[in-house]
Amino acid sequence: MSNEENTVVGTAVTTFDCRQAFVEELIALARKDDRIVAVCNDSVGSSNLGAFKKEFPDRLINVGIAEQNMVGVAAGLANGGLLPFVCAASPFLTGRSLEQIKADVAYSNFPVALCGMSPGMAYGELGPTHHSIEDLAWIRAIGSLAAIVPADPAETRAVLRWFVGAESPAFIRVSRYKVPAVMPEDHAFELGRSVTLREGSDVTIMAIGTMVSRALDAAALLADQGISARVINTSSVKPLDADAVLRAARETGAIVTVEEAIIYGGLGGAVAELVVQHHPVPMRIMGVPDFAPTGSTTFLFKHFGLTAEGIAQQARSLLDTRKEK
Amino acid sequence: MQTTLVSDPSAPLCVDREGVERWRERRAGFTASDPSRQVTPLLQASSAIRRQVLHTIKAAGLGHIGGDFSVTDILVTLFEVVLRIDPAQPRWPDRDRFILSKGHCAAALYSTLAACGFFSPDRLAHFVADLSPLNGHPNRRKIPGVETNTGPLGHGLPVAVGCATAAQITRKDWRTFVVLGDGELQEGSNWEAAMCAAHRHLGSLTAVVDRNRLQQGASTADTNELEPLADKWRAFGWDVLTVDGHSHAELIQALSTPHPAQPRVVIANTIKGKGASFMENGVEWHHKVPSDAQFEIALKELAQ
Numbered sequence: 001m002s003n004e005e006n007t008v009v010g011t012a013v014t015t016f017d018c019r020q021a022f023v024e025e026l027i028a029l030a031r032k033d034d035r036i037v038a039v040c041n042d043s044v045g046s047s048n049l050g051a052f053k054k055e056f057p058d059r060l061i062n063v064g065i066a067e068q069n070m071v072g073v074a075a076g077l078a079n080g081g082l083l084p085f086v087c088a089a090s091p092f093l094t095g096r097s098l099e100q101i102k103a104d105v106a107y108s109n110f111p112v113a114l115c116g117m118s119p120g121m122a123y124g125e126l127g128p129t130h131h132s133i134e135d136l137a138w139i140r141a142i143g144s145l146a147a148i149v150p151a152d153p154a155e156t157r158a159v160l161r162w163f164v165g166a167e168s169p170a171f172i173r174v175s176r177y178k179v180p181a182v183m184p185e186d187h188a189f190e191l192g193r194s195v196t197l198r199e200g201s202d203v204t205i206m207a208i209g210t211m212v213s214r215a216l217d218a219a220a221l222l223a224d225q226g227i228s229a230r231v232i233n234t235s236s237v238k239p240l241d242a243d244a245v246l247r248a249a250r251e252t253g254a255i256v257t258v259e260e261a262i263i264y265g266g267l268g269g270a271v272a273e274l275v276v277q278h279h280p281v282p283m284r285i286m287g288v289p290d291f292a293p294t295g296s297t298t299f300l301f302k303h304f305g306l307t308a309e310g311i312a313q314q315a316r317s318l319l320d321t322r323k324e325k
Numbered sequence: 326m327q328t329t330l331v332s333d334p335s336a337p338l339c340v341d342r343e344g345v346e347r348w349r350e351r352r353a354g355f356t357a358s359d360p361s362r363q364v365t366p367l368l369q370a371s372s373a374i375r376r377q378v379l380h381t382i383k384a385a386g387l388g389h390i391g392g393d394f395s396v397t398d399i400l401v402t403l404f405e406v407v408l409r410i411d412p413a414q415p416r417w418p419d420r421d422r423f424i425l426s427k428g429h430c431a432a433a434l435y436s437t438l439a440a441c442g443f444f445s446p447d448r449l450a451h452f453v454a455d456l457s458p459l460n461g462h463p464n465r466r467k468i469p470g471v472e473t474n475t476g477p478l479g480h481g482l483p484v485a486v487g488c489a490t491a492a493q494i495t496r497k498d499w500r501t502f503v504v505l506g507d508g509e510l511q512e513g514s515n516w517e518a519a520m521c522a523a524h525r526h527l528g529s530l531t532a533v534v535d536r537n538r539l540q541q542g543a544s545t546a547d548t549n550e551l552e553p554l555a556d557k558w559r560a561f562g563w564d565v566l567t568v569d570g571h572s573h574a575e576l577i578q579a580l581s582t583p584h585p586a587q588p589r590v591v592i593a594n595t596i597k598g599k600g601a602s603f604m605e606n607g608v609e610w611h612h613k614v615p616s617d618a619q620f621e622i623a624l625k626e627l628a629q
Contacts, residue, residue, distance in 0.1 A: 037494065058494060064524075069483040069517035076487015076501075079472055081418060082494065084487075099477055100514075104484055108465055108474040 015178035019048040019117060021153030022174050025160045026085060027052055030059065033164060035083040039074045041067050047087035047117045067092050071100035071114070078110035083164065089123075090116030090132035090173060098138055105169045106145040112169045113160075114139075118176035119149075120210065120260030121288070124297035133288045137265025139171045140238050146170035146191055147238040149259075149267075151212035152181045155235060158189035166191070173209060177260075177297050180213045182233065194241035200230035203315045204248035204255045208234055208267050210301075211258040211286075217308035222315055229315060240270050242278075249279040254322055256284045256315050258306065263287040282322050284314045332448075335456035338469055344442030345413045348405075355406050360574055363406065367573040370440070371401045375600045376627045377436040377449060383620050385432075385452045387461070391610035392506065393433035395537040395570070395595040399504055400425075400437040402576040409499065412441040415469035421499050422472050422488040426481020427506035427535065428462040429612075435459055435468070443470035479512025481505060482532060486518045489530035489588075500529045500583060508540030511549045516561065522588040523562025530588040531580060532563075535570065537597035541611050558590045570595035600627050 030036040030052070037059045040047050044062060053060045061077070063070045067088065074084040086093065093116050094101065105112045116135055123130035139147045148170055150156040159172055170191075182197060197212070198219050207215035212233045219229040230252055232244055248255055255275065257268040268285030275281060292300050301307055305314070351370075355363050374397050382388030404410070409421045425434045432452060439446040451457040458467035462476030473484045485503035492499055505515065522530055536554070538545055545551050555565045564584040568575040570593025579591045597611075598604025601623035615623060 061490060063517070063521050066517035066521065068479070068514040069486065069521055072480060072483025072514065072518065073487035073490060073521065075473060076422075076484040076489070077491045077494075078487075079422065079484065080488050080491020080495065080497075082491050100480065100483070103474055103477055104480055110473075 013180045015180050016153045017178050018150060018153050018156040018175040021156045022115070022160065023048045023051055025157040027055055029160060029164055030056055033083065035081065036164070037061060037077060037082050037084050039063065039070055039077065039084050039086045041065055041070045041088045041092065043088050043117070046089060047115070049087055067096035068100050071097040072104050074112045075100070075104035075108060075110045078112050083111060085113040085115055087115045087117055089130070090119035090135050091130055094132065094135040094138050094171070101139070101145070102142050106143045109168055111167050113163050114169065114171045116171060116173045119173040120177070121292055121297050121300045122176040124295055124300050127294060128291040131292060133260070133262040135171070135173070136237055136259070136261045136267065137269070140265055140270065145238070146236070148191070149173045149208035149235050149237055150175070151209055151233050151235055152179050152183050154181060154183040154185050154187050155189060158183070158187045159235075162189040162191065175209055177210050179210050182213050182216060189235070192236050192239040192241055194236065194244045195233045196230065196244065197233055198229070198231040200228040201252055202228045202254070203319055204230040204232060204252045205258060205311060205315060206232045206234045206245070206248070206255060206267065206271055207258040208237060210260050211306060214306065214308050215258055215311055218311035218315065221308055221312040225316070227316065227319065234267060237267050237270055240274060242274055245271055245274050246279050249275050249281045254282050254318050256286060256311065256318060258286040258311055260306065261287050263289055282318055284318050286311065286314055334451040334454035338444035338448060338458050338467065340413050340469065341439070341442045341445040342413070344439070344445065346442070348412060348441045351405060360577060363577065364573055367401060367405060370405055371398050371573070372600070372627050374401055374433065374436045374440060376624060377446065378432045379615070379620065379623055379627065381432050381436065381449045381452045382614060384450060385454070386614055387453060387612070388432045388614065389429045389612045390432070390615070391539070391597040391604060391607070392427060392430045392535070392537065394599045394601065394604065395597045396427070396430050396433050396504060396535045397599070398571045398573060399533050399535060399576060399593055400433055402573050402580060403502060404437050404441050406577055407580045408502065410441070412443045412470065415443060419497060419499050422485070422501040424472050424475065424481045424485050424501075424503040425463060426475055426503055427478070427509055428475030431459070431461060431463050434463060438468070438470040441470070478506065478509040479514040482515045482518040485530060485532070486522045486527065489522065489527040490525060492529050493525065493527065500531065502531050502533065502580070504533045504535060507534055507536045507538065507551060508545050508548070510534065510551055510554075519558065519561040519563065526586050527588045528583050528586050531583060532588070532590045533580070534590060534592045535595050536592050537595045539597045539606070539608050539611070543608060555592055563587060564589040565592065566590070567592045567594065571599055602626060
């Protein structure tokens with residue numbers, strides 16, 4: 001499940017579909033914990049659950065194409081003492097069953113892992129009906145429901161291990177678009193805790209999911225131009241690592257956020273809410289401004305400037321604006 | 326069952342040991358006696374719940390009294406006779422699960438739970454009070470005996486399907502019961518869940534439809550016709566029983582023994598506002614609060 005891809009810095013790197021790590025870790029956890037079940041909506045293939053189904057046929061509940069029922073069933077399974085991982089394409093999981101997520105899972109506080117597969121613009125050419133750029137804004141608006149966006153396979157595994165002991169629900173975005181490894185293999189995820197992947201003093205780039213490796217590449221480009229950029233993997237979008245955000249504001253004085261999501265109410269909104277109230281600094285919120293046009297995911301990333309060059313350019317422009325003032 | 330204010334409305338609810346003991350004695354009596362001798366005490370229990378609902382809603386100044394009165398006999402039958410529960414241990418893992426999908430009838434549910442000792446009936450004076458755990462719709466995080474938070478319609482049946490599936494997967498013998506409003510069946514999520522339950526052969530699942538034929542603004546027939554309702558459920562693969570929803574004897578019979586391989590729905594024909602003559606079948610009593618004079622009339626009728 002890997003391929004070779006040339007990055008902007010010119011070196012070939014191996015990239016991964018996080019769904020593979022997801023199912024491997026889910027199976028490993030299920031072997032040790034009888035409570036773990038998977039719930040899906042005719043998405044055994046798209047959620048990559050084939051191997052789970054083979055090993056645990058009785059612990060895969062495929063409700064068919066019925067997302068409202070899927071999430072309600074998951075809440076009921078949790079009521080019955082099980083630990084459900086709902087695995088469904090993120091646009092339909094979050095959009096179609098938002099009220100079930102709110103009332104049955106979050107407000108009822110059942111430990112259900114809401115695994116949004118192939119989020120963002122992973123289904124590039126299929127268009128905005130199949131894009132899930134709204135999911136972070138929707139989920140962020142629901143009580144204290146956690147929203148987590150792992151950056152690579154190691155972090156995807158770490159989030160699943162964390163969830164088994166969490167005792168409350170979480171929305172977990174599982175990337176389909178292939179990404180390089182950016183986190184240590186033995187990474188231990190902690191809710192509300194970010195990871196600084198590169199130190200820097202001029203500007204901070206806070207990124208999630210598919211954008212983390214691009215933020216690191218952007219920092220390398222900026223270093224060549226004499227700009228020291230800090231890069232923070234902000235995978236815990238909610239709750240946010242307030243200490244790291246405010247430290248970045250104080251120490252670097254400028255923040256760029258980057259996410260494969262609409263620019264309203266996601267990571268950028270979360271960081272801005274915090275910064276503007278406690279330590280205002282200039283910001284740029286990078287993401288998707290509206291329904292996307294037709295195109296592959298790679299094309300759409302370029303189209304919206306969600307590339308190393310695009311991120312570096314926004315960081316430079318932000319610093320230029322600050323100097324002018 | 327007259328309520329008196331005994332504590333801070335925001336105080337957490339806790340088990341009423343004496344109430345639990347009284348419930349256990351009643352339960353032992355029902356288990357020992359033949360069904361024909363159960364009817365009188367159940368009628369009395371239902372009247373007591375309706376009187377409590379009347380007091381609770383009158384004092385609070387809001388509530389859904391029509392649906393509370395139509396569902397009362399169903400709740401009393403379940404909690405007094407059918408459900409395998411221990412009100413002293415609301416999260417006992419092997420308990421039967423009960424979900425009130427029509428969560429707006431919270432006053433009837435709370436009154437029934439209090440009568441079982443899940444918490445003291447005194448606390449019903451705090452129904453919808455500021456900071457009270459007794460919210461206008463049930464909240465499992467604050468109310469012992471509530472299995473899942475309901476209020477938006479069409480949510481109870483999918484969660485009940487999940488509960489029954491959990492029992493199936495873990496090979497446990499506890500049962501799942503869910504009470505649905507009839508108007509609520511206009512929500513499509515019910516039919517997603519109905520298909521799923523039949524597909525999984527969830528014999529441990531029983532749904533009861535409180536078929537009072539009225540929804541908030543008009544009759545179900547004039548709003549979005551549900552008939553032929555029994556045929557719809559049969560077509561979805563369910564075992565269907567139709568009963569008089571105010572006959573405890575018929576309800577006991579329909580609820581006591583599950584179908585071995587199919588989920589069961591009990592269509593309980595009821596009267597919205599049952600027990601107060603001026604409320605019965607009146608669409609305006611969906612969420613109207615009785616005047617002082619109406620309160621006295623209803624109290625008198627429910628004393629009979």
